[in-house]
Amino acid sequence: MKVKQQLLGMKPYKPGKPMEEVKRELGLTEVYKMASNENPYGASPSVQVAIKEMAEQPQIYPDGYASDIRAAVARHLNVLPSQLIFGAGSDEVILMLCRAFLTPDTNTVMASPTFSQYKHNAVIEGAEIREVPLKNGEHDLSAMLDQIDENTRIVWVCNPNNPSGTYTTQEEFEAFIKQVPEDVLVVSDEAYIEYVTAEDFPNTLSQLEKYPNLMVLRTFSKAYGLASLRIGYGVASEDLISMLDPVRPPFNTTTMAQYAAKAALDDQEYIEDCRQRNRKGLDEFERFCEERGFTYLPSQTNFLLMDTGVPGDEMFDALLRKGVIVRSGEALGFPHSIRVTVGTEDENQNFLKAIDECLSENSFVVEKQ
Numbered sequence: 001m002k003v004k005q006q007l008l009g010m011k012p013y014k015p016g017k018p019m020e021e022v023k024r025e026l027g028l029t030e031v032y033k034m035a036s037n038e039n040p041y042g043a044s045p046s047v048q049v050a051i052k053e054m055a056e057q058p059q060i061y062p063d064g065y066a067s068d069i070r071a072a073v074a075r076h077l078n079v080l081p082s083q084l085i086f087g088a089g090s091d092e093v094i095l096m097l098c099r100a101f102l103t104p105d106t107n108t109v110m111a112s113p114t115f116s117q118y119k120h121n122a123v124i125e126g127a128e129i130r131e132v133p134l135k136n137g138e139h140d141l142s143a144m145l146d147q148i149d150e151n152t153r154i155v156w157v158c159n160p161n162n163p164s165g166t167y168t169t170q171e172e173f174e175a176f177i178k179q180v181p182e183d184v185l186v187v188s189d190e191a192y193i194e195y196v197t198a199e200d201f202p203n204t205l206s207q208l209e210k211y212p213n214l215m216v217l218r219t220f221s222k223a224y225g226l227a228s229l230r231i232g233y234g235v236a237s238e239d240l241i242s243m244l245d246p247v248r249p250p251f252n253t254t255t256m257a258q259y260a261a262k263a264a265l266d267d268q269e270y271i272e273d274c275r276q277r278n279r280k281g282l283d284e285f286e287r288f289c290e291e292r293g294f295t296y297l298p299s300q301t302n303f304l305l306m307d308t309g310v311p312g313d314e315m316f317d318a319l320l321r322k323g324v325i326v327r328s329g330e331a332l333g334f335p336h337s338i339r340v341t342v343g344t345e346d347e348n349q350n351f352l353k354a355i356d357e358c359l360s361e362n363s364f365v366v367e368k369q
């Protein structure tokens with residue numbers, strides 16, 4: 001058989017370690033998963049009710065157009081229903097964009113490190129990947145502009161960026177998109193927007209009219225707490241959405257996901273509460289880093305990248321033995337860091353205690369600070 005050449009060296013996505021596996025392997029009873037930026041409080045309580053109501057008719061295909069959640073999101077964002085495209089997570093919207101725009105004679109521009117799925121899907125389409133290193137942990141938008149040429153089809157701005165947690169300001173974003181040629185798609189991936197507290201964060205939705213080549217990605221997987229149900233969406237001009245829609249699989253979001261998302265969206269008070277608790281947790285993490293002399297990148301997300309000076313994989317292993325699952329920075333482009341998701345108050349305290357214990361119990365070789 002002859003699959004696409006580019007698939008030969010590729011590996012599937014490597015997710016954070018599942019809790020049950022860690023418990024089994026290490027004989028632990030209590031495990032804290034702080035690795036995948038899920039909402040530690042779960043979804044709004046109203047989601048449970050919606051899910052139970054929808055559990056009755058699994059044999060019926062979902063509404064392929066996702067009409068109810070489409071109308072609700074359109075109202076919430078003050079855009080037209082026809083300006084939205086839904087996916088099984090925003091991951092699937094990324095896949096659809098790559099499928100629609102990229103071919104082997106095109107290229108795509110992105111930061112490095114950034115969210116892995118832009119590159120992953122672009123490689124599958126055979127496109128050339130142009131990666132621009134972060135500058136001081138942030139997108140280097142002027143260097144990204146320099147990489148755009150007549151074969152560029154998509155430029156990705158992950159805002160705030162995963163895994164660095166940093167963000168691009170309104171002013172920076174506007175100055176950037178103004179200079180991007182009109183026929184190049186700019187994607188602003190805003191998976192963590194519900195956690196953002198910075199006042200100069202871009203309002204990209206208000207720029208959609210001015211920039212028909214802009215697409216904003218959002219998800220219900222993070223603050224809304226619906227990661228297991230797989231639903232996210234893109235917002236763009238009607239023209240862009242109608243060009244993209246034929247790529248979308250006909251029943252790509254499930255009935256359960258659509259109803260749960262509607263219930264989650266309706267409870268904005270819950271989201272506000274999660275945002276505030278998250279900010280408190282981040283502040284605690286940042287204070288801890290300052291006390292211990294660790295460097296970190298200020299975060300507008302629900303995770304923090306901490307440079308403990310210890311190789312990320314070693315700190316990951318040491319924490320794992322204490323039942324705390326984080327992500328090693330090594331695979332994410334920050335070799336002396338770990339990326340930790342902000343948890344509940346208890347989880348956060350437990351994590352900070354575990355770090356201190358790891359540092360005093362292990363003779364790590366601190367390579368760089």
Ligand SMILES: *Cc1c(COP(=O)(O)O)cnc(C)c1O
Nearest residue numbers: 089090091115162191219221232
């Ligand atoms: C988590 C994440 C997504 C995708 O989440 P879905 O669960 O597929 O909606 C997209 N972009 C970034 C930056 C993320 O961190």
